[in-house]
Amino acid sequence: MDPIRSQRDTKVNPGFYLPEFTRSLYVDNSVVLKQRPEQLLEAFSHPDQCTLFAHSFRKSLYEEFREIMQTGLDDSARVFEQFNHYKATDVALFDEPLIWTGIMIRNHRADNFDVFCHHWASHIMRYTRRDQLSVTAALRQSGLQFHLQEIDNYDSPWHSWPNTGQRRNDVRRNAGGLFDTEFRIEASRLEHELQIVKEQVRHHQELLKEEVAKHAEVIRMYEEQVQLTDAVVQDYENTLSWRVTTPLRWVRKRLGR
Numbered sequence: 001m002d003p004i005r006s007q008r009d010t011k012v013n014p015g016f017y018l019p020e021f022t023r024s025l026y027v028d029n030s031v032v033l034k035q036r037p038e039q040l041l042e043a044f045s046h047p048d049q050c051t052l053f054a055h056s057f058r059k060s061l062y063e064e065f066r067e068i069m070q071t072g073l074d075d076s077a078r079v080f081e082q083f084n085h086y087k088a089t090d091v092a093l094f095d096e097p098l099i100w101t102g103i104m105i106r107n108h109r110a111d112n113f114d115v116f117c118h119h120w121a122s123h124i125m126r127y128t129r130r131d132q133l134s135v136t137a138a139l140r141q142s143g144l145q146f147h148l149q150e151i152d153n154y155d156s157p158w159h160s161w162p163n164t165g166q167r168r169n170d171v172r173r174n175a176g177g178l179f180d181t182e183f184r185i186e187a188s189r190l191e192h193e194l195q196i197v198k199e200q201v202r203h204h205q206e207l208l209k210e211e212v213a214k215h216a217e218v219i220r221m222y223e224e225q226v227q228l229t230d231a232v233v234q235d236y237e238n239t240l241s242w243r244v245t246t247p248l249r250w251v252r253k254r255l256g257r
Helices: 003-012 037-044 061-071 076-089 091-095 113-126 135-142 178-244 246-255
Strands: 023-027 050-054 099-107 146-149
Touching (some): 003 113, 023 037, 061 076, 076 091, 091 135, 099 135, 113 135
Antiparallel strands (some): 023 099, 050 099
């Protein structure tokens, strides 16, 4: 395990490293608190739930993926693989609010908390080390209920961020427009698949129209047969009635003489 993932493991598995505590406050090393941690816990803790903070300047997981790729903060192939995996297995998570993991208040006794931690750690080990890309997927997989708190990520009465200076460009990998290039390729592939699906739909629609026309013709033939049968029955009833009443008409004729 590399040093960054080792740090992430302590971040995403507080129950393992702090088994004697029921709650924990995570503060990233680039965040400076303006209040005591106890005050932050008192202000934002919720009974039986974790408190997570919404990202205040990126609103969607797609924007976060784009940012990571454009700034080269992790290997582009691994990030794009993760993007494709999420898109294929749970595309709805891209519509969920993006979570900022610079500060987190965790309730270790919350239902499904351990399951959430396991899923989150698994995603970080399997894909990119950027934990904000996987936290939403882990939450959805585990079913962990949490309170989402709005806060200005840069500055609030409780904290300021970032406080470590700008990351050096020379440690970034695959920076630039690679994400845009790969995304255009992916979009082109999806457009091609969409055209194939449209053609299949049109083909099935034509087949359906033909089947409907065939059934309509069969129905018309049955209706004609029913009408013909009704006419035959009516003629038969009329003929039978005439035959049955023949003796009566003869008697009436004789009596009338």
